[in-house]
Amino acid sequence: MSSVAGGLVGILVSDFSKEASYLCRFKTYVEDFEEKKSSLDAKRIIVLQAVEEAKMRNETQVSAEVLKWLRQTDYYISQEDPIPMKTCLFGWCPNFCWNYRQGKKVAKWTREITDLIKKGDFSRVAHGNELPGIEFYSQNFIDFESRESEFQKLVNALEDVNFSMIGLYGMGGTGKTTLAKQVGILVKNSGAFGRVIFVVVPSPPDIKKIQLNIASQLPLYLEEGKEEVYSRILWTRIASYDKRVLIILDGMWEELDLTDIGIPHGSNHMNCCVLITTRNSRVCDVMGSQRTIGLQTLTTDQDALNLFVEHVGITKGDLMFNEYMNRAREIVRECGGLPIAIVTIATTFKSWPLREWKIALEALQRCEPLHNVHEGMTQVYDALRSSYDRLEGSAKHVFLLCSLFPQGYEIPLHLLCKLSVGLGLFEEVHNCLAARSKAIRVKDILKSSSLLFEPKEACVMMHRMVREMALWVSNKDVQVIMDSRTSAKSHIRFLFWSRDDLPSQFDGTKLEILVLWIKGKVKTEDSYSIFEEMARLRVLVLHCASDHKYVTVSLKLLHSLKNIRTLILDAWRLGDISVLKVLRGLEIIELTNCLIDELPDEITELKNLRSLGLRKCKIERNNPFEVIERCIQLEELDFVLNCNSEDWKEDGEIENIDEVVPDVSPPTLKRYSIACPHLKYFYHDDNGMLNCFNTENLKSLISNAMFKNIVRTAEVLELGEVRGVGWKNLVPDIIPLENGGMNDLTKLCLYSLVDMECLVDTSNYDLDSKVEVFSHLVQLFLDGVDVRELYRGPMISGFLERLEILKLRNCKNLRNIFSDRNLKLPQLKVLHLINCSAFQSSIFQSSVAQSLEQLQELIISDFEELERIITYESLGEGIVEN
The missing domain is CATH 3.40.50.300 (P-loop containing nucleotide triphosphate hydrolases)
Known part of the structure; x- marks a missing residue:
């Protein structure tokens, strides 16, 4: 009981002391209050400054916590300072009651202000409005x-x-x-x-x-x-x-x-x-x-028209609406489906009278800058130019080179490469094969940058607006002339000129590349002087676009072009071309659809010549391969036959070509395309990277050494109608197994070879060494070949493992492609067996089923046990019978 009483007394004493302090320490409470109030005011100023700074950062939403704090500080700061002491009885006695109440209130305010000061340390006072996404x-x-x-x-x-x-x-x-x-x-x-x-x-x-x-x-x-x-x-x-x-x-x-x-x-x-x-x-x-x-350009005229109409603002209620729409269709056609060009021109044409539309359209059709929309078109060109500006090194020059050709022209990749090499754009590479690889890489860069596109394989093209941007950017260096009224600019570097005749004179001192499309007959004598001042010319392309077949031009007019590296002549009657020997810097010569007397011995004197093209040319006399095979520095050859070998037979049949053509082959030859104008079974890949050979009318023109070298390294090969050679197989009768087994081949076609018994015969070989044969072959066609089997002897590892297409036609002695159980065709997707009368139906037996697991198409017709055609469109979808 005493302890409880003691505790109660302690509480009473403590409470009394606290309450008494409000009276006894009144002055101290007042001083503390004034000090804390001053600190709170300073803190409030800091917070307000932070709010203003946030507004400068566009953070206009002051947080609710800060607003509440500011309202509370306003309350305390607005309070008047307390009177130090109050007295009564005319100042003789302190007013104990008032002083007690005031002291208690001031002490409470001081505590609350102290707490507010602590809460005023805000990490963030405001935030911006949530911006819309x-x-x-x-x-x-x-x-x-x-x-x-x-x-x-x-x-x-x-x-x-x-x-x-x-x-x-x-x-x-x-x-x-x-x-x-x-x-x-x-x-x-x-x-x-x-x-x-x-x-x-x-x-x-x-x-x-x-x-x-x-x-x-x-x-x-x-x-x-x-x-x-x-x-x-x-x-x-x-x-x-x-x-x-x-x-x-x-x-x-x-x-x-x-x-x-x-x-x-x-x-x-x-x-x-x-x-x-x-x-x-x-x-x-x-x-x-x-x-x-x-994302490509708009591909329908209606889409382009809808976009134009939306921005030009014409409606059906407008006067002459139909006339405006007719003109609009023509205008959007010139924009090539490019939305930014359509919108820009439509916005510019808005409110223009119809006659102004007509004037602007004519300018667009001539590819001339529109004087009234120059600023607008500049916006379009600038938008496209940013892609060009990011190109580096040779990519920029190749891009400008593409702009040299007429609108809509499909530029063959091999042509672009030859022009680039002639201009020295790939100086860091030292052979034709590397240059072609470089050209393909640059093409891929331009294509991935959306500055070029491929309308078909191995060709590139420029969108109309991209081409105009390129000519706009390079107007001081590149000029394209498509009409007779325009003159060539002085000091231009790249020039394309379409005209009726060779120009008689113009300033070509700065020219590096000249492409001339001549549409009429040539007055050669009046034009000898035009090349005399072209000391810097490195590339010359002369194309005859005349309706007259074989317009005559003399190559004597080129004698002064000492620095020329690439010469391309198309559709001319050239006659004697031995004058080319004076152009010692020539690295590339390409003659297409030309008529020449012969391929002269003087060509062998061009020690820098790395690439020679004779495409569909008519050669009056002598076998051109007699000269070609002595160009020992030649790296690539593009020979497309225009006529058969009879054209070079002066004294009847050539019984033994080895007596006419030395048994040699250019040791540096890495890339070639030697074929008739159209291959029988394969598409001629003109990107210049596939080694292609077709023997029709050509086997008798080349030496055995060159023939074997070509067959050994070919990627696309067609052999047929070669009689009296006694080939029973490809390997080893033509190519010894030790030489690599024709392992570069991806496409092979054999036709009309009645003596051939199989493709590969390893019966007499020890196969301990690791040798591959046909391990990269993807397509195999046999037509009229009397093979009994595809393979004879011990199986070589990798044989036909990548084969996807196998088409056999008129192979009347062929009994089974799976005579050796070790032969696997895991990639085979297409199998045709047409008129193979001796073929056995064991193809359907389970022992070979694993080789047909990937088969998507099977066509069988006209042999002993199955006379109908069966097509497997897909193994998962069943059988379709024809």
């Missing part, structure tokens, strides 16, 4: 019929949760950005993504700017001065979303490290998907795009 770009899009496929591919790829990186590429101005925005809005509205963020990637890339842009759309505050943790903060925020996040990185020119930015990707993409748009498809590759979609 993809919703900001919502507008009325035009649905293009020709874009439906790409649009749907992009939507499907984005909705596939297995894809975290998708690429969209195309040339400048095709509408990649517009399509990406449109698809982004669609997948956001469909619920496939909870948030879609659109970021324009600066050039050059600015990581901090990209990070701040992404953060503003999340929204997320990134504190200034702490850039080193931005990426982790962004990664954490993006990964925290329950629904998928789509980040569109628009206009990328080069690879970006997404980890440095803070974007989840790869195996740790955390429900984040990235869509990149770029002009260069290689960016998609290096970024690891799992699906890459190419």
